[in-house]
Amino acid sequence: MPTGSNARTLTRLLATAAVPLWIVTADHKIGYVSAAAAEWLGVEGDELINRLCTSGSAASQHPLDALAASLSPPAGLADRGEMTMMIQPNTTQGATPRTALFVRIGRDSAAFTLAIAGDFHPHEWDASFTESTAIRQQLDAWRKRYAALAVTVSAGASPAAKRLRARLQIAAKIRCHLGFFGPSGCGAEALAQRIHQLSAPGEVIVVVEGPLMDAELLEATIAPAVDVLTESPSSAATVLVRALDEMPMEAQSRLADVVTNAAGRLRLIGLCGVQPSLFCEPLALGHDTTLGGDVAPGRDASIDHAIDDAATDRIIEPRLAECVSVLSVSIEPLRTRVEDLPVLASALLDARHAAGAGPAERLSRAALDSIVAYPWPSNFWELEAAIRHAVRACAGDIVMPEHLPLAVRSYRSAELIQPEAAPVDLDAAVARYESKLIQDALVASDHNRAEAARRLGISRARLLRKIDEAKAPSQDPATRDAS
Amino acid sequence: MNVTPRHWIVSESGARWRKACWRFVPEWLGQSESLLVHSQPPGEVSARAERLGGGVLLWEIEWKQAAELPTLARMAASGAKRDDWLQIVAAASLTPRDRCALSEMGIAAFIRHPEDLPQLRRMVTGHFARVHRVLH
Numbered sequence: 001m002p003t004g005s006n007a008r009t010l011t012r013l014l015a016t017a018a019v020p021l022w023i024v025t026a027d028h029k030i031g032y033v034s035a036a037a038a039e040w041l042g043v044e045g046d047e048l049i050n051r052l053c054t055s056g057s058a059a060s061q062h063p064l065d066a067l068a069a070s071l072s073p074p075a076g077l078a079d080r081g082e083m084t085m086m087i088q089p090n091t092t093q094g095a096t097p098r099t100a101l102f103v104r105i106g107r108d109s110a111a112f113t114l115a116i117a118g119d120f121h122p123h124e125w126d127a128s129f130t131e132s133t134a135i136r137q138q139l140d141a142w143r144k145r146y147a148a149l150a151v152t153v154s155a156g157a158s159p160a161a162k163r164l165r166a167r168l169q170i171a172a173k174i175r176c177h178l179g180f181f182g183p184s185g186c187g188a189e190a191l192a193q194r195i196h197q198l199s200a201p202g203e204v205i206v207v208v209e210g211p212l213m214d215a216e217l218l219e220a221t222i223a224p225a226v227d228v229l230t231e232s233p234s235s236a237a238t239v240l241v242r243a244l245d246e247m248p249m250e251a252q253s254r255l256a257d258v259v260t261n262a263a264g265r266l267r268l269i270g271l272c273g274v275q276p277s278l279f280c281e282p283l284a285l286g287h288d289t290t291l292g293g294d295v296a297p298g299r300d301a302s303i304d305h306a307i308d309d310a311a312t313d314r315i316i317e318p319r320l321a322e323c324v325s326v327l328s329v330s331i332e333p334l335r336t337r338v339e340d341l342p343v344l345a346s347a348l349l350d351a352r353h354a355a356g357a358g359p360a361e362r363l364s365r366a367a368l369d370s371i372v373a374y375p376w377p378s379n380f381w382e383l384e385a386a387i388r389h390a391v392r393a394c395a396g397d398i399v400m401p402e403h404l405p406l407a408v409r410s411y412r413s414a415e416l417i418q419p420e421a422a423p424v425d426l427d428a429a430v431a432r433y434e435s436k437l438i439q440d441a442l443v444a445s446d447h448n449r450a451e452a453a454r455r456l457g458i459s460r461a462r463l464l465r466k467i468d469e470a471k472a473p474s475q476d477p478a479t480r481d482a483s
Numbered sequence: 484m485n486v487t488p489r490h491w492i493v494s495e496s497g498a499r500w501r502k503a504c505w506r507f508v509p510e511w512l513g514q515s516e517s518l519l520v521h522s523q524p525p526g527e528v529s530a531r532a533e534r535l536g537g538g539v540l541l542w543e544i545e546w547k548q549a550a551e552l553p554t555l556a557r558m559a560a561s562g563a564k565r566d567d568w569l570q571i572v573a574a575a576s577l578t579p580r581d582r583c584a585l586s587e588m589g590i591a592a593f594i595r596h597p598e599d600l601p602q603l604r605r606m607v608t609g610h611f612a613r614v615h616r617v618l619h
Contacts, residue, residue, distance in 0.1 A: 372598045413505040
């Protein structure tokens with residue numbers, strides 16, 4: 001295929017295009033007809049050039065004028081910019097009607113219209129593409145506004161997403177101790193790393209696997225950060241602790257000692273589980289050199305007590321609890337961010353597509369429905385894995401439900417399953433239905449059994465037998481014996 | 484314990500909204516409430532609503548059915564006569580004019596996709612609380 005930036009390349013591309021193309025000039029005349037269009041219409045392309053092409057109305061009785069008029073763009077194109085319409089060529093050559101996409105290029109007298117005939121389905125286009133376009137626009141706006149903070153987990157329009165972005169914006173501007181609170185798989189570490197890059201660019205960061213630490217191992221792990229601190233009095237470093245609230249208390253105490261002694265030069269970023277309610281409260285910012293960060297200097301006893309409670313509940317050493325409450329970022333689980341799911345999934349898909357992982361470039365509505373219905377117990381990590389799976393499984397450009405992992409596409413809430421899973425006794429159900437029909441027939445015939453049998457299309461003897469059978473199971477055994 | 488049923492009548496062509504109801508609505512219920520979702524063809528909704536007494540009516544309109552809005556409006560109007568039914572329309576593409584017309588017929592809310600359903604939590608729980616006060 002020819003490529004280049006000169007007009008000749010464009011000409012060659014248009015001439016060799018397999019789909020019919022034509023151009024309508026600003027003065028509503030045919031300005032160009034491609035070879036494929038001429039073949040479709042059964043005429044020589046040059047015969048149509050400069051013929052009036054507007055409103056579907058021909059300039060004369062000449063057949064080529066009528067044909068040119070039938071190629072005219074729909075009304076309202078100037079306002080909308082692009083429209084689709086079924087073109088029915090006014091020709092005796094038997095050209096089949098085709099849907100054409102009209103695109104208006106330029107403004108006023110310099111404008112021209114490019115028409116492309118193909119198998120467009122305007123209504124389906126509207127239904128499915130409008131939504132993916134809306135998601136794309138939402139994502140583009142998010143990327144533009146939060147360019148530096150564009151970590152996928154913060155995308156979306158839910159109140160939770162907005163709160164998260166507001167907190168992140170603050171965290172990105174201040175170098176202070178940080179606490180990230182959220183369930184497992186919520187994407188906290190990616191956010192923490194990004195915030196670190198923005199708030200303290202170039203600063204050494206050491207990642208600590210909290211639950212695996214004891215005091216000695218912790219010292220060995222954070223040694224590079226401590227070494228940086230000893231290099232000069234102005235040097236600084238950051239320790240990022242995964243699952244801080246699951247870290248053994250012995251290691252937490254040692255870490256608290258190191259952080260306190262560093263007097264603000266060693267920053268702590270703690271990744272924790274669910275946030276204690278205390279940490280949701282805004283704390284007045286002050287400066288306390290003993291804690292090495294901004295803390296609330298005027299806390300009252302109730303807050304201290306609450307910190308103790310929270311620390312006990314979450315098993316966080318009190319000094320570390322104070323550190324992670326300096327500025328806390330709460331990440332809510334995906335099940336409470338249902339309205340963000342289409343945007344998050346699309347953002348992940350865009351990233352995979354851009355990375356060349358597969359041809360899939362948008363999610364079908366059915367796939368989005370499956371994603372919305374699933375509760376995502378492992379949160380963002382699971383969503384990311386599901387999209388990765390879908391991109392691998394999808395050979396086309398649209399991800400369908402069957403491309404999603406089995407757990408996602410086959411998920412049904414427990415309440416929905418129960419009615420269908422309940423065993424059905426077919427014989428009993430048929431017997432109940434038959435009994436109801438017999439009862440209705442008897443009532444309708446004023447309990448005349450012969451008449452009821454006639455209404456039911458069976459013999460009287462058979463009706464009596466069925467009445468006896470219906471009575472038999474429900475008859476009290478004692479009564480049966482007595483009779 | 485006395486369990487209060489919370490009825491949802493869903494009129495749709497598939498099972499999309501029934502699934503959405505079961506996915507989101509149970510989280511809104513108290514311990515003494517239970518969810519009952521009834522799938523009904525449009526023509527039978529009114530009779531079913533009459534029998535059940537009160538709840539939420541969810542109408543699905545596909546874009547292909549947009550031309551059938553007058554029919555829906557008539558049905559919605561029949562439901563609007565009963566204050567104990569909260570009517571919701573689920574449609575991917577409704578013009579503002581369609582929405583205005585349907586609002587006049589008693590449609591309380593419009594949603595486009597299942598992910599919009601949780602946004603109606605306050606409205607729906609408020610409706611059930613109001614109906615409960617009226618009936619008891």
